[in-house]
Each structure stands twice: as C-alpha cells, then as structure tokens.
Amino acid sequence: MKLATLRDRTPELIAGEWGLHPDRIPALEAFCALPFPDKKSETYRYADTQEIFDTERTRIIPQQGEVAPDPRRVVIVDGVVVSAPDGVAIAFEETDAATKGHFDPLYSLSHALSAPTIVLHPTEVDTLEIQHRYTQPDALLAYRIRIETTANTSVQVYESFFDAQATGSVILYGIDVRVARDATLRWIKNQTLGSTHSRVFASHYADVGENGTLDLSTYDFGSGQGLATLEVVLDAHAISSLHHLVYATEQARRGTVSRVIHRGHHSHSDQVAKNILRHDARGIFDALIKVEHSAPKTIAHQNNQAVLLDEGAYMASKPQLEIYIDDLEASHGSTTGQLDPKALFYLRSRGIGEEEAKKMLILAFANTLIDRIEDKVLREWIHQSFEAVYYGQSHVACLETCHGCEENALGAFSVNS
Amino acid sequence: MSILEIKNIKANIGEKNILKGLNLSLEKGKVHAIMGPNGAGKSTLSKTIVGHYDVDVTGGDILLRGESILEMEPEERALEGIFLSFQHPVEIPGVSNAYFLRTAVNAKRVHEGKEELNAAEFLREMKKTAETLGMKPEMISRSLNEGFSGGEKKRNEILQMQMLHPDVILLDEIDSGLDIDALRAVSEGINAMKDGERTFLVITHYSRILDYIEPDYIHVLKDGQIVHTGGPELVAQLEEKGYESIGAAG
Numbered sequence: 001m002k003l004a005t006l007r008d009r010t011p012e013l014i015a016g017e018w019g020l021h022p023d024r025i026p027a028l029e030a031f032c033a034l035p036f037p038d039k040k041s042e043t044y045r046y047a048d049t050q051e052i053f054d055t056e057r058t059r060i061i062p063q064q065g066e067v068a069p070d071p072r073r074v075v076i077v078d079g080v081v082v083s084a085p086d087g088v089a090i091a092f093e094e095t096d097a098a099t100k101g102h103f104d105p106l107y108s109l110s111h112a113l114s115a116p117t118i119v120l121h122p123t124e125v126d127t128l129e130i131q132h133r134y135t136q137p138d139a140l141l142a143y144r145i146r147i148e149t150t151a152n153t154s155v156q157v158y159e160s161f162f163d164a165q166a167t168g169s170v171i172l173y174g175i176d177v178r179v180a181r182d183a184t185l186r187w188i189k190n191q192t193l194g195s196t197h198s199r200v201f202a203s204h205y206a207d208v209g210e211n212g213t214l215d216l217s218t219y220d221f222g223s224g225q226g227l228a229t230l231e232v233v234l235d236a237h238a239i240s241s242l243h244h245l246v247y248a249t250e251q252a253r254r255g256t257v258s259r260v261i262h263r264g265h266h267s268h269s270d271q272v273a274k275n276i277l278r279h280d281a282r283g284i285f286d287a288l289i290k291v292e293h294s295a296p297k298t299i300a301h302q303n304n305q306a307v308l309l310d311e312g313a314y315m316a317s318k319p320q321l322e323i324y325i326d327d328l329e330a331s332h333g334s335t336t337g338q339l340d341p342k343a344l345f346y347l348r349s350r351g352i353g354e355e356e357a358k359k360m361l362i363l364a365f366a367n368t369l370i371d372r373i374e375d376k377v378l379r380e381w382i383h384q385s386f387e388a389v390y391y392g393q394s395h396v397a398c399l400e401t402c403h404g405c406e407e408n409a410l411g412a413f414s415v416n417s
Numbered sequence: 418m419s420i421l422e423i424k425n426i427k428a429n430i431g432e433k434n435i436l437k438g439l440n441l442s443l444e445k446g447k448v449h450a451i452m453g454p455n456g457a458g459k460s461t462l463s464k465t466i467v468g469h470y471d472v473d474v475t476g477g478d479i480l481l482r483g484e485s486i487l488e489m490e491p492e493e494r495a496l497e498g499i500f501l502s503f504q505h506p507v508e509i510p511g512v513s514n515a516y517f518l519r520t521a522v523n524a525k526r527v528h529e530g531k532e533e534l535n536a537a538e539f540l541r542e543m544k545k546t547a548e549t550l551g552m553k554p555e556m557i558s559r560s561l562n563e564g565f566s567g568g569e570k571k572r573n574e575i576l577q578m579q580m581l582h583p584d585v586i587l588l589d590e591i592d593s594g595l596d597i598d599a600l601r602a603v604s605e606g607i608n609a610m611k612d613g614e615r616t617f618l619v620i621t622h623y624s625r626i627l628d629y630i631e632p633d634y635i636h637v638l639k640d641g642q643i644v645h646t647g648g649p650e651l652v653a654q655l656e657e658k659g660y661e662s663i664g665a666a667g
Contacts, residue, residue: 343507346507346509348492349467350492350517350577351495351521351528351581353524354492356520356524360509364512365511367512368511
C-alpha cells in the first residue's frame with residue numbers, strides 16, 4: 001500500500017480502502033483537515049516525503065496475543081507486545097482515543113491506522129524499559145502506545161529501538177502520555193537510525209496534570225531519517241523539561257517539532273536542543289511555546305544550539321513564542337555555528353592534535369545533555385550509542401565520559417596516595 | 418645558551434601591525450620577565466610563540482633549540498616543549514579536567530617515545546600534583562575550567578604545566594585576578610618547576626608577581642619591540658620611576 005493514496009480522499013473513503021474500523025473516522029477527519037505531509041508542509045519539509053509516500057509497502061497489522069513474562073522490559077516486535085515484566089499492567093484498547101487538535105497530521109494518521117492501542121500502566125515498577133523491534137523490510141507499520149501514570153508516583157521510561165532488519169520500512173508510532181497530578185515521568189528515548197534502516201516518524205502527546213512533571217530527553221543519532229513531533233499541554237503548576245540531542249551524519253534527516261502549551265497558571269517549561277550535524281545531514285528544530293490566557297505566572301525558556309561540522313550540513317531552527325498574557329517570564333534563542341575556536345586552540349596548545357581536539361569538543365557538547373541522566377546505567381548506554389555512531393564503535397573509557405568513574409577511581413586511590 | 422630565539426619578528430593581528438621587528442633571546446634555565454605599558458604587544462608576543470590563530474606573522478623567525486617553529490601547528494609547538502599559561506583560560510563544559518589532561522599528557526609521552534599512562538597511574542599523579550597546589554579534589558573531575566574562580570583557573574594552568582613538564586614556559590599575566598593567597602600558591606607552583614633547565618618568560622603588567630618569582634632578566638617591550646634589557650634591579654627602577662625613566666613610556 002502507498003501512503004500517497006491517502007491524498008485528496010475523504011475519511012470515509014480512506015476507511016473503506018484501508019479496511020479501518022468506523023471508530024477511526026474522527027482520526028481520519030483530523031488527518032484530512034491538516035495539510036498533507038509533504039515538502040510544502042513546515043513539519044516535513046526535510047523528510048524525503050516522495051520516497052516515503054510514493055513507495056509501495058506491505059502494511060503490517062499487529063495482532064496482539066499472549067504476553068510472555070520478562071524480568072526487565074516491555075518488548076514490542078513489529079507493533080506486537082511479546083513480553084513484559086510483572087508490575088506493568090497491559091491492556092489493548094480497541095476504541096481509539098486520539099487527542100483532538102494535535103498539529104501533526106501523522107499523529108492522527110498513526111491513530112487511524114493503528115490496531116488496538118497498547119496501554120501500559122506501571123503499577124508496581126518505577127522504571128519501564130520499552131524495546132521497539134522492527135523486523136520486516138519494506139513494510140508500513142503503525143502502532144500507538146498510551147502510558148498512564150498514577151498520582152504521586154515517579155516513573156522512568158526508557159525507549160530503545162532495534163531495526164537493522166527493517167530496511168526500507170516506514171514506521172508510524174507514538175506515545176500518548178498522561179502524567180497524573182503530582183506525578184513525575186522521566187522519559188528517555190535513545191534511537192540510532194542508519195541510512196538503510198527504517199524511517200521512523202514518532203508523534204507524541206503529553207498531558208501533564210497539576211503539579212506533574214514531564215522530563216523528556218531524546219537522543220537521536222545516525223545517518224537515517226526520522227522525525228519526532230510532540231505536543232505537551234501543561235496544567236497549573238505543571239513542569240515540562242525537554243532536552244534533545246541530535247548527532248546526524250551523511251544524508252540524515254533528523255529533528256524535533258514540538259508545541260508546548262501552557263494552559264495552567266504557574267506552569268513551567270524548559271526546552272534545550274543541541275544538534276551536531278556533519279556531511280550533508282539536515283536537522284530541524286521547530287518548536288513553539290504557547291502561553292494561553294489561562295496561564296499567568298508561566299515560566300518558559302527555550303534554546304537551540306547547532307554545530308555544523310561540514311559545509312553540506314544544514315540546520316533549520318525555528319524557536320517560537322506565542323504569548324497571550326503579560327504576567328510571565330519567557331525567553332527563546334538559537335545559535336548555529338562551528339566549534340569554538342578559542343576552545344579548540346586551548347586544547348591544541350596543550351599538545352592535543354586538531355582532530356582529537358575537535359572530537360573532544362563535540363563529545364563535550366553532547367555530554368552536557370547526556371550527563372544530565374541521573375541513572376548511571378542508562379547514561380552509559382546513551383554514551384555508548386553516541387560513540388558507536390561517532391567513532392564507528394564504542395570505546396568509552398572511564399575518563400572520557402563518565403565522571404562517576406573518575407570519582408570512584410580517585411576514591412580508590414586516595415587510600416594509597 | 419639560548420633555547421628560544423626570536424629574530425626580528427613582525428606580526429599583525431587583523432590589519433594592525435603589533436610586533437615590529439622584535440628580537441629576544443631566552444637563555445636556558447633562566448627566568449625572563451617582559452614588562453611594558455598597555456598595548457606594547459606583550460600578549461601578542463606570547464600568542465606568536467604558541468602559534469595562535471589570531472596572529473599573522475609577516476616577517477622574522479622563532480627558533481626553538483635552533484629550529485624554526487613558525488611552520489609548526491600549535492600542538493607541535495606544545496609537544497616540542499612550549500607551554501603558555503593563558504591570561505584567560507577558556508571554560509569547556511563537558512570535557513572533564515582529568516580526561517583533557519590525560520589526553521595531553523599521553524600525547525606528550527607518545528611524542529617522547531614513552532608509554533602512555535593508564536587511568537590509574539595518571540589519576541594518582543594528577544591527584545598528588547593537585548594537592549600540592551591546594552586544589553580541591555573535585556576539580557579534577559569537573560569540566561575543564563567551568564565555573565572555576567579566577568584563582569582556581571590559574572592553579573589549573575599550573576597543574577597542567579607541572580604535569581606536562583614543558584621546557585619553555587610562558588606565563589601571560591599569571592597574577593591577574595589573584596588574591597594574595599592564590600598568588601602565593603601559584604608562585605610556589607611555578608618556583609617548584611625552576612630546576613636550572615626550564616626557561617620561563619613571565620609577561621606582566623605589574624611588578625607584583627616578580628616579588629614571588631625572581632627574574633634573571635627584565636625586558637621592556639614598547640611599541641612592538643624590546644627597547645631595554647636589564648637585570649632584576651630594573652624592576653625597582655620601573656616601579657619607582659615608571660617606563661619614562663628608560664624612555665619607554667606608553
């Protein structure tokens with residue numbers, strides 16, 4: 001099936017042609033009401049939409065079945081939950097519950113094309129690892145997850161992706177998150193895409209309840225194509241802390257398009273993006289913070305930094321504020337440039353070769369976002385993912401990235417010295 | 418015996434000609450001090466020696482142990498034994514002090530045909546050296562110079578100097594921004610390196626640092642040239658009567 005056949009069709013016609021349940025009509029209506037995702041659309045202007053939409057692919061419809069026990073993680077293979085740990089309640093919800101008004105047409109489309117939504121409710125665990133595995137080449141796969149949190153709890157979600165076998169596939173997936181009142185959700189996404197891997201378009205929605213906190217860190221590496229869109233709605237005193245690190249190489253097309261909507265008073269958002277682009281990679285950071293009339297005393301800050309390592313690399317940066325009140329604190333900024341020549345010279349003046357010095361500065365730029373992960377194991381996984389792309393293999397030594405290792409080593413030696 | 422010889426060097430920063438045929442010979446194992454009024458070219462001289470990208474050398478030569486270094490990259494000059502303590506060391510968030518310095522130390526060791534230090538050996542050495550400079554242990558694992566006070570940055574420069582064992586040490590306004598305790602600690606660190614083999618070039622605006630690091634020679638730089646050279650007694654004369662007394666007022 002070709003996604004291009006969705007163009008200029010009515011929701012009813014699409015539902016008929018694609019064999020979708022009538023309850024998906026509202027999602028299709030939302031999809032049809034938005035501009036078709038192509039190069040003319042703001043969000044998808046750097047995606048290879050012609051290849052994505054005009055190529056014939058086999059549609060995979062996930063058929064959920066028995067879920068095996070797994071001590072550590074929820075494993076989802078081609079949209080099917082195959083295993084999960086105790087302490088995570090899993091349900092499959094037939095009725096679609098897409099949030100109305102999401103800005104991304106692929107959010108609505110993924111809801112429309114998805115089989116039952118996978119609902120994950122971590123009831124007895126504080127860490128939830130979700131491993132996405134894609135195994136089918138030249139496939140079209142759509143699936144959605146919803147994560148529910150309980151009031152006054154703190155949960156960490158770690159997402160990883162394995163897709164080397166899914167050459168040429170297009171994945172439309174996304175997570176709808178409800179952060180309950182006084183709850184905290186730490187959400188870490190670690191995704192490396194190669195040039196021959198699948199194209200992954202993730203469209204997320206997060207509703208952060210009163211006094212709730214969403215702390216999202218995304219780590220997008222590699223030479224492949226992928227885009228994440230995100231809409232966050234903040235209730236009173238809610239906090240969203242969004243951090244995005246992109247290291248894109250070769251012909252990669254990666255980035256984040258987001259809308260953070262302050263709906264409640266005293267809500268607080270902080271968004272930082274760092275992008276490192278080399279070769280002919282394209283990056284996009286298109287982020288809007290909207291402060292509604294109902295959100296006085298809002299604090300909203302947003303910043304995007306990009307380092308272009310080669311002449312062919314290009315960054316589209318569009319930080320935006322849309323503000324309807326006076327009583328707030330807000331800022332946004334964007335810088336795009338080369339490595340700091342003063343820092344580079346300082347390292348070289350100590351005998352460190354230019355290439356090695358550049359690598360150190362790039363690692364440093366990336367480390368400022370990687371090192372914010374408190375969980376040491378996850379932090380090292382992210383370091384390894386970054387270095388696997390950066391060096392072609394991971395050779396993390398304790399001195400290079402892990403400050404904790406140094407402290408441990410120093411502690412050990414202090415006895416003898 | 419001269420270890421570093423600067424011959425008729427001419428250098429621009431941007432369009433501006435700063436060094437105008439400067440000649441200076443640094444004797445091995447001695448402490449040389451460069452003094453001069455504002456805008457004389459003191460910092461440009463240190464930048465020229467280390468190959469800073471701001472500086473465009475338009476004439477003359479700089480010889481280290483008789484070999485020209487002008488075509489060398491900054492890292493090659495460092496590996497050959499030249500060390501500049503910066504007036505304003507840069508902050509590099511994300512690069513840990515230990516990782517940076519171990520990379521530099523091992524680059525030097527490889528250049529000298531020695532085996533690299535492993536993490537344990539290096540950390541032991543770094544910790545010991547840092548302690549002698551009165552540095553807090555956590556500064557070793559913190560990002561390079563990030564959030565360091567002025568005094569901490571200068572101590573970190575001296576730590577690097579002691580770990581890298583350079584032959585020619587350029588100290589650019591090492592005393593700027595230091596309180597009396599920090600100045601004493603930094604000076605002790607520098608004096609500990611004096612072994613009759615190493616050569617120091619102390620670039621300073623004020624004579625205060627020379628109370629702590631006793632120079633063998635004083636050179637007065639004015640308008641891009643060395644206009645006067647004398648012994649340590651010149652410090653007192655300049656302090657008392659100013660550069661005008663030797664015909665070198667700014």
